[in-house]
Amino acid sequence: MTEIKTFNTKNAAQPVGPYSQAVIAGPHIFVSGQIPADASGKLVEGSIADKTTASCEGVKNILEGAGSSISRVVKVTVFLTTMDNFAEMNGVYEKYFTHKPSRSCVAVKELPKGVPVEIECMALTGSG
Numbered sequence: 493m494t495e496i497k498t499f500n501t502k503n504a505a506q507p508v509g510p511y512s513q514a515v516i517a518g519p520h521i522f523v524s525g526q527i528p529a530d531a532s533g534k535l536v537e538g539s540i541a542d543k544t545t546a547s548c549e550g551v552k553n554i555l556e557g558a559g560s561s562i563s564r565v566v567k568v569t570v571f572l573t574t575m576d577n578f579a580e581m582n583g584v585y586e587k588y589f590t591h592k593p594s595r596s597c598v599a600v601k602e603l604p605k606g607v608p609v610e611i612e613c614m615a616l617t618g619s620g
Contacts, residue, residue: 494518501557504550505529508604513554516617521558525571525612526550527604540577540608544584547611552588555615563591564616570597571610581609 498512499521507513507524514523528536528543529550536546552562568589572581578597589595593613603610 499554499558501554503531503553503557505531505533508533514558516558519617521555521560521564521615521617523551523554523613523615525569525610526554527607527610529605529607535605535607540580541584543607543609544581544611547609548584548588551611551613558617559619560615560617561619562588562615564618565589565591565593565613566616567614568593568595569612570595571600571603571612572597573600573603573608575599577608585611 494517496515496517499514499516500512504513504526511524514521526547528546530536530546536543555561555564570581570585572578
């Protein structure tokens with residue numbers, strides 16, 4: 493039976509509800525949605541590019557803390573409150589996910605704390 497363990501790092505915003513930053517199950521890491529907040533939980537101000545960068549940094553810091561890396565991501569889901577922000581989000585996204593993992597991007601009515609973007613992913617454990 494595969495061991496399932498939760499993972500949290502102080503290098504990314506702490507969960508604001510009853511969940512973990514990530515769950516490690518066998519060779520997989522499931523990273524919870526990261527909103528644009530710094531490690532202290534303070535929401536990032538600025539453009540969609542700034543906010544997407546913060547979300548990607550949260551994902552990156554969680555993966556690295558769990559002993560993996562962003563290059564081990566196999567699936568990403570991006571949530572936007574409007575597709576008007578797609579191009580600007582994508583400009584930042586492609587700098588982080590250069591290996592082009594599979595991805596879904598959906599527009600949703602709203603996100604936690606009123607943010608315009610949230611990013612979650614699944615990755616393989618290990619550094620590659």
